[in-house]
Amino acid sequence: MPCSRLREHVLVHNVRLSNTSKQKSKKGANVKRLVLDASGIRATSKQAFEACRGQYELLVDENLVVELYTHREKKEAFSKEQAIRKAFEYFNKITSLPILKPNDPVRFEVEEGRSARECPHNCVLGLFQPSDADMERMRENESVLAKTFDFKHPSEHDADFQYFRHIRSNEELWPSMTERLNSVNRINSIRDRSIAYLMEWGRNRGWKVRNNYCPDREWWTFGAELTRLGYLWWKYARHGDNIPEPASPANSSYDMFHVAHMAICDGLLSTDKTMLNIAWACWPEKRDGLVTYDQSKNAIVPYEPSWQKS
Numbered sequence: 001m002p003c004s005r006l007r008e009h010v011l012v013h014n015v016r017l018s019n020t021s022k023q024k025s026k027k028g029a030n031v032k033r034l035v036l037d038a039s040g041i042r043a044t045s046k047q048a049f050e051a052c053r054g055q056y057e058l059l060v061d062e063n064l065v066v067e068l069y070t071h072r073e074k075k076e077a078f079s080k081e082q083a084i085r086k087a088f089e090y091f092n093k094i095t096s097l098p099i100l101k102p103n104d105p106v107r108f109e110v111e112e113g114r115s116a117r118e119c120p121h122n123c124v125l126g127l128f129q130p131s132d133a134d135m136e137r138m139r140e141n142e143s144v145l146a147k148t149f150d151f152k153h154p155s156e157h158d159a160d161f162q163y164f165r166h167i168r169s170n171e172e173l174w175p176s177m178t179e180r181l182n183s184v185n186r187i188n189s190i191r192d193r194s195i196a197y198l199m200e201w202g203r204n205r206g207w208k209v210r211n212n213y214c215p216d217r218e219w220w221t222f223g224a225e226l227t228r229l230g231y232l233w234w235k236y237a238r239h240g241d242n243i244p245e246p247a248s249p250a251n252s253s254y255d256m257f258h259v260a261h262m263a264i265c266d267g268l269l270s271t272d273k274t275m276l277n278i279a280w281a282c283w284p285e286k287r288d289g290l291v292t293y294d295q296s297k298n299a300i301v302p303y304e305p306s307w308q309k310s
Contacts, residue, residue: 032266040269057098105220113210164236170307223263
């Protein structure tokens with residue numbers, strides 16, 4: 001099928017969403033909003049998505065769109081035609097469920113002083129084929145992520161590095177990470193760092209920064225910093241003193257953006273165990289929303305950490 005025949009129109013309308021998972025409309029009282037990552041959309045079958053109609057709505061962020069439309073097979077040159085065709089196949093699998101695409105959550109929270117859970121979202125009712133200009137913009141964004149999402153070796157005086165560098169078992173890592181990430185002192189430091197960094201970020205871009213900007217667990221900007229710490233600590237535990245430069249920095253940033261969206265969602269659909277474990281540690285109150293695809297059952301099922309003691 002030529003790519004010209006894949007073109008669909010994107011039909012959008014703004015919907016106002018409640019600020020917590022418990023304050024949903026009567027119609028969607030039991031519907032959970034899940035973040036969808038690349039591993040989840042690639043692995044999960046169309047039948048499994050269809051079987052969940054009425055249970056979930058999917059949040060598809062700009063980074064997932066970019067990741068899918070710029071994907072290339074390993075050791076192969078990038079082919080726009082092939083990438084568009086493959087992305088179309090992926091997105092075609094999820095059309096049985098409501099698909100939400102958030103507007104800029106950072107700007108909304110900084111300017112409005114409210115969680116991006118409340119911001120207008122585009123409800124995508126169709127699929128689309130990007131133009132040449134869209135493709136070029138996506139590849140430029142991917143390049144920027146690859147250059148900027150880079151973690152240098154931590155200072156020897158970094159207390160978190162000293163703690164996690166010696167952990168080698170998942171049985172110790174994830175519970176320890178949960179406890180440290182969710183302590184009162186850590187939550188306060190995450191909030192303070194988000195305020196200091198993002199208020200300056202917003203002012204430098206001419207945004208109308210609200211003086212009452214004070215992010216909490218249900219805010220995307222809080223979730224981004226929480227996720228950043230979780231990713232760093234996992235990296236410390238995995239590599240110890242030999243932390244390599246990331247081979248695919250853009251992929252890491254895509255993953256962390258997806259996990260950060262847990263702040264404004266109820267769960268995550270992924271087959272990437274590292275991402276699911278980081279989400280498990282960052283949001284213990286949302287663990288019942290962590291789901292994965294079970295190929296043997298051809299179904300979306302609750303995520304059960306294999307390392308967790310029964």
